[in-house]
Amino acid sequence: MADSDLVVPEGWDPGRGKAAALNKRYNFERYGQTRDFLDRVAELSESDGYHPNISFGTTYVNITIDARDGERLGEADVAFALEIDRLYVDKG
């Protein structure tokens, strides 16, 4: 679940059922871009002290942001999602 007034950022799927999580898939043209994005998300995770679940292949990255409190998605989860979106936009 998410707080009822929580705004889910564009392109993020809040998922269904009990497991409160934000999911999004990012696509890339070549592995070099995928690699850069993963490195930047890793830096963001380190500085934020929060590690999302990530799956990736040569030209895609799926990110799953679980609710930090283990129950309801909150502002911090949405803020983290928006920061990841910025990393993707900045990939040039």
Next chain:
Amino acid sequence: MADSDLVVPEGWDPGRGKAAALNKRYNFERYGQTRDFLDRVAELSESDGYHPNISFGTTYVNITIDARDGERLGEADVAFALEIDRLYVDKG
């Protein structure tokens, strides 16, 4: 499927059904080890020119090696799996 005489390395799950792939989960005590392992697998992938599908969180990495020829697992897929095992053993 896999070549019938193909030896699947220890701990790797060859999966079932049509999708020929080797799957394995690696666990770690802390994120630093997970990060080192991911970086080493990335280097191996670059040098080998082959990128497995990977999912990871703070202290786990799942690796899926799809059959390079898109159909049957072969020696190169098994060799790649064994090289990844060595990276895990060497993590100290």
